[in-house]
Amino acid sequence: MDIVLAPDPILRQVCEPCEVGDKSLKKLAKEMAKTMYKNEGVGLAAPQVGVLKRIIVVDCDIESSKKNPVVLINPEIVDSSGDVVIDGEGCLSCPGITVPIARASEVRVRYFDLDGSECEMEADGLWARCIQHEIDHLDGKTLFESASPLDRLQALQDYDVALAAGAKPGETSVKVR
Numbered sequence: 001m002d003i004v005l006a007p008d009p010i011l012r013q014v015c016e017p018c019e020v021g022d023k024s025l026k027k028l029a030k031e032m033a034k035t036m037y038k039n040e041g042v043g044l045a046a047p048q049v050g051v052l053k054r055i056i057v058v059d060c061d062i063e064s065s066k067k068n069p070v071v072l073i074n075p076e077i078v079d080s081s082g083d084v085v086i087d088g089e090g091c092l093s094c095p096g097i098t099v100p101i102a103r104a105s106e107v108r109v110r111y112f113d114l115d116g117s118e119c120e121m122e123a124d125g126l127w128a129r130c131i132q133h134e135i136d137h138l139d140g141k142t143l144f145e146s147a148s149p150l151d152r153l154q155a156l157q158d159y160d161v162a163l164a165a166g167a168k169p170g171e172t173s174v175k176v177r
């Protein structure tokens with residue numbers, strides 16, 4: 001699967017809920033996970049591969065060499081707590097840049113798994129940040145929409161430079177000659 005790059009209008013669409021228990025989601029999730037690992041991402045949302053459905057794949061266990069993707073269908077943040085933390089984020093759809101984004105440090109997310117069971121997960125650290133980032137994608141938001149107005153202007157400038165320098169998905173910074 002190819003990664004859809006900003007500013008493709010596909011990335012600005014609000015995605016439709018998945019039919020819970022839909023068997024075809026297994027194949028989609030498998031392909032998405034494969035694409036995520038191939039591009040060295042820690043998360044991927046369906047619109048990033050051109051599918052306007054509410055499904056994300058996340059694996060923030062960067063210490064482990066084992067691939068253990070978590071598939072979240074129709075994910076919803078039901079509670080957030082802890083401090084709001086600003087940290088740099090990259091995105092496979094916006095290669096070559098890192099953008100400061102404010103996120104809740106702890107979230108509780110409700111979702112369905114591939115078997116159609118309702119699940120809840122508590123996440124913090126990178127997992128919390130990544131899940132919030134991927135859910136933003138389902139609502140048509142990329143790094144540019146999630147950043148503060150000032151950071152957004154800087155990010156748009158940086159992105160032009162990165163694209164001109166040939167940035168590829170998985171790169172969060174590009175050496176500019």
Ligand code: NI
Nearest residue numbers: 090091092093
């Ligand atoms: Ni992203």
